[in-house]
Amino acid sequence: VPRSQELDEFALIERHFAPLARSLPGSLGLLDDGALLEIEPDHKLVVAADMAIEGVHFTASDPPELIGRKVIRYNLSDLAAMGARPLAYLLALAKPVNRSSDWVGAIAGGLARDQEEFGISLVGGDTTSTPGPAVLSITVLGTVGVGGALLRAGARPGDAIFVSGTIGDSALGLAAAMGELGRIDASDQDYLLGRYQLPSPRLALGQALVGIATAAIDVSDGLIADLAHVCRASGVAATIEAEKIPFSAEARRVHAQDERFWRASLTGGDDYELLFCVPSDRLGEIEALGHAADVAVTQIGSISDGTDVQVIGENGEAVTFDHGGYRHF
Amino acid sequence: VPRSQELDEFALIERHFAPLARSLPGSLGLLDDGALLEIEPDHKLVVAADMAIEGVHFTASDPPELIGRKVIRYNLSDLAAMGARPLAYLLALAKPVNRSSDWVGAIAGGLARDQEEFGISLVGGDTTSTPGPAVLSITVLGTVGVGGALLRAGARPGDAIFVSGTIGDSALGLAAAMGELGRIDASDQDYLLGRYQLPSPRLALGQALVGIATAAIDVSDGLIADLAHVCRASGVAATIEAEKIPFSAEARRVHAQDERFWRASLTGGDDYELLFCVPSDRLGEIEALGHAADVAVTQIGSISDGTDVQVIGENGEAVTFDHGGYRHF
Numbered sequence: 001v002p003r004s005q006e007l008d009e010f011a012l013i014e015r016h017f018a019p020l021a022r023s024l025p026g027s028l029g030l031l032d033d034g035a036l037l038e039i040e041p042d043h044k045l046v047v048a049a050d051m052a053i054e055g056v057h058f059t060a061s062d063p064p065e066l067i068g069r070k071v072i073r074y075n076l077s078d079l080a081a082m083g084a085r086p087l088a089y090l091l092a093l094a095k096p097v098n099r100s101s102d103w104v105g106a107i108a109g110g111l112a113r114d115q116e117e118f119g120i121s122l123v124g125g126d127t128t129s130t131p132g133p134a135v136l137s138i139t140v141l142g143t144v145g146v147g148g149a150l151l152r153a154g155a156r157p158g159d160a161i162f163v164s165g166t167i168g169d170s171a172l173g174l175a176a177a178m179g180e181l182g183r184i185d186a187s188d189q190d191y192l193l194g195r196y197q198l199p200s201p202r203l204a205l206g207q208a209l210v211g212i213a214t215a216a217i218d219v220s221d222g223l224i225a226d227l228a229h230v231c232r233a234s235g236v237a238a239t240i241e242a243e244k245i246p247f248s249a250e251a252r253r254v255h256a257q258d259e260r261f262w263r264a265s266l267t268g269g270d271d272y273e274l275l276f277c278v279p280s281d282r283l284g285e286i287e288a289l290g291h292a293a294d295v296a297v298t299q300i301g302s303i304s305d306g307t308d309v310q311v312i313g314e315n316g317e318a319v320t321f322d323h324g325g326y327r328h329f
Numbered sequence: 330v331p332r333s334q335e336l337d338e339f340a341l342i343e344r345h346f347a348p349l350a351r352s353l354p355g356s357l358g359l360l361d362d363g364a365l366l367e368i369e370p371d372h373k374l375v376v377a378a379d380m381a382i383e384g385v386h387f388t389a390s391d392p393p394e395l396i397g398r399k400v401i402r403y404n405l406s407d408l409a410a411m412g413a414r415p416l417a418y419l420l421a422l423a424k425p426v427n428r429s430s431d432w433v434g435a436i437a438g439g440l441a442r443d444q445e446e447f448g449i450s451l452v453g454g455d456t457t458s459t460p461g462p463a464v465l466s467i468t469v470l471g472t473v474g475v476g477g478a479l480l481r482a483g484a485r486p487g488d489a490i491f492v493s494g495t496i497g498d499s500a501l502g503l504a505a506a507m508g509e510l511g512r513i514d515a516s517d518q519d520y521l522l523g524r525y526q527l528p529s530p531r532l533a534l535g536q537a538l539v540g541i542a543t544a545a546i547d548v549s550d551g552l553i554a555d556l557a558h559v560c561r562a563s564g565v566a567a568t569i570e571a572e573k574i575p576f577s578a579e580a581r582r583v584h585a586q587d588e589r590f591w592r593a594s595l596t597g598g599d600d601y602e603l604l605f606c607v608p609s610d611r612l613g614e615i616e617a618l619g620h621a622a623d624v625a626v627t628q629i630g631s632i633s634d635g636t637d638v639q640v641i642g643e644n645g646e647a648v649t650f651d652h653g654g655y656r657h658f
Contacts, residue, residue, distance in 0.1 A: 035375070039373075049420075053459045078363045092379070133459065135382075135459075
C-alpha cells in the first residue's frame with residue numbers, strides 16, 4: 001500500500017483534524033478524553049445529530065470536499081430551526097479500509113471551509129476503519145437564550161406560515177444526479193444539483209426569529225411532512241396555497257416538463273429551508289428580517305383549528321399526495 | 330417481509346427510542362429538531378463521541394442488548410476520566426437493511442438498563458438504513474465544575490501513578506472470543522469475556538478524584554499507550570513496576586499459560602479503567618476514595634522528569650514492547 005494509506009488513527013487526527021480544533025481552546029486539541037466547553041450564562045445548550053452513509057446519503061463519486069459540509073449543514077439547519085447559534089461539533093468518521101487518507105483530508109478540507117463560514121470548531125469525535133461503506137456521524141452543539149428556543153409546538157390558529165428560500169431544488173437536484181432530467185438544460189441541472197449537494201442552513205434567519213416565530217422546523221422530510229410535524233406538535237391544522245410556494249426559476253422549468261416533479265418538490269425533502277409560523281401582529285417585521293438574513297421569506301398559508309395539512313391548488317381545490325415525506329427505513 | 334421489518338423511521342423512534350427520552354424534558358420527546366439542555370451554573374460541558382461498527386467493534390452474533398451498552402460505556406468512561414457527571418447522550422444508528430426492528434428493540438432495551446444505572450437520558454440522534462454493517466455512533470454529554478476537570482496534562486515529577494480495577498481482562502476476553510484460550514477453564518473465559526463485552530466506567534471514582542488527581546485518562550488504547558499519552562500531554566516520564574499492576578485471578582491464570590498473554594494485557598486496551606496521577610501529599614486519601622467508589626485502586630509506579638514510559642520487570646530490568654497500543658486504522 002502507498003505510504004498515505006499507512007497513516008494510523010493518531011496520524012490522521014494530527015494531520016487532518018487537529019487543525020480544525022485549534023480555534024476553540026475547549027477542544028483541548030482533540031488530545032484529551034473529551035472536550036470542555038463553556039455555555040454562556042442564561043443560555044441553554046441545543047444539540048442535534050445526523051449520520052450519513054455512502055450509497056444512501058452520498059455516493060462514492062461525490063466530491064469528498066462536499067460530503068462533510070453536507071452533513072454538518074444538515075445539523076446546522078437543525079440549530080437554525082431552533083433559533084440557536086452554533087458553537088462546536090463532533091465528527092465520528094468510518095473510513096473504508098481501502099480508501100486513501102487523501103479522501104479523509106478532502107473531507108477535512110471541506111469542513112475547514114464550513115467552520116470559517118459558520119463560526120464553529122471541531123471539538124471531538126472518533127475515527128475508525130470499516131469493511132463497509134463510509135460513514136460520517138456529526139453531532140452539533142449550539143446555544144440559545146433561556147426561553148428563546150423556537151420549537152415545533154407553539155403555532156396558533158391565525159398564524160401565518162412562511163418558508164425561507166425556495167422549495168424543491170434539492171429533490172430535483174437528486175433527480176438530476178440520477179439522470180432523470182434528461183431534457184433539462186445543463187445549467188439548470190447544475191444549479192439544482194448544487195442545491196442538493198450543499199444546502200444553506202438559515203442560521204441568521206433562525207436567530208432573528210427568536211421572540212417572533214411561534215413555531216419553526218427545517219424542511220428536511222419534505223414541505224408537507226414537516227408542516228404536518230408542526231401541526232401535530234402544536235395541535236393545529238394548516239392550509240397552504242400551492243401558487244404561493246416559492247420555487248426557483250430552474251425548478252419551475254422542471255415542473256413544466258412533468259407535474260410529478262412539482263409533486264416531488266413538495267414531498268422530496270432535503271430543502272433545509274426554514275418553515276415557521278408568525279402571529280398576525282408581527283407579519284410586518286418578517287420581510288425585513290429575511291432581508292437582513294439575506295434570504296427570501298414567503299408567506300405560503302395559515303394555521304387554523306383542526307389537525308390536517310391541506311394544499312390548495314390553483315383551481316381552488318385540495319391537492320392530494322400519496323405520502324407526505326421521506327422515510328429513512 | 331414480516332410486519333416488524335416494515336416499521337419506518339418514525340415508528341422505530343416512537344416505539345424504541347422515545348421511551349428512553351421521557352425522563353429528561355429537554356429531550357423534547359425526540360420530536361423536535363434538537364434537544365434543549367440546561368447546564369448548571371458554574372459548570373462546564375464535557376462532550377465525547379465514539380463509533381462502533383459491526384465486524385470491527387462488535388459482531389453480528391453479539392447479544393444486541395450488549396452492543397449499545399458497550400458503546401455508551403466507552404463514552405461514559407471518557408466522562409469518568411475527566412471527572413464529569415453524565416447528563417445525556419445522542420445515538421445515531423444505522424440498521425442493516427435486512428435486520429429486524431426487534432434487533433433495534435434489543436439495543437434500546439440494553440440502553441434503557443444503562444440509562445437507569447448511570448442516570449442519563451437519550452436526548453437525540455438519528456436512525457437510518459444501511460447496505461453495509463450496522464453502525465452505532467454515540468455522543469455523550471456531561472458536566473464538571475468550572476476548574477474541576479481532570480485532564481491528561483498536569484502530571485508532575487514525584488506524582489504516584491494509580492490504576493483502578495484490573496488490567497488486561499478485556500484483551501484476554503477478546504482472545505477468549507476468538508477461541509485463543511482453548512486450555513483455559515470455561516468459567517475463567519466467561520469472566521474475561523464479560524469484562525470485554527461490558528466495561529465498567531469508573532464514574533464515581535473519576536468525580537471523587539476532582540481536586541486530587543493531577544492527570545487522568547481512561548485505559549482504552551492499552552495501559553502503556555495511555556500512560557504515554559499522559560506523559561506526552563504533561564511533559565513528563567513514567568516508570569511502572571510490572572509486579573504492581575493489578576490483574577484478576579482469571580487473567581493471572583491465562584498469563585501463566587503464555588507470556589504473550591501478559592504482554593497483551595498491558596497493550597491490548599479496552600480496559601476502561603482509570604489511570605491517574607496523585608501528588609505525594611494526597612496518597613493517603615486514595616484508598617478511601619476507591620472504597621467509596623466501590624473499585625480497587627492500585628499504585629503501579631511514579632512520574633519523573635523525562636519523556637519515556639518504562640516498565641520494570643520482576644528481575645529489575647526494563648521490559649520492551651513492540652508497540653504500545655491499539656491502532657484504529
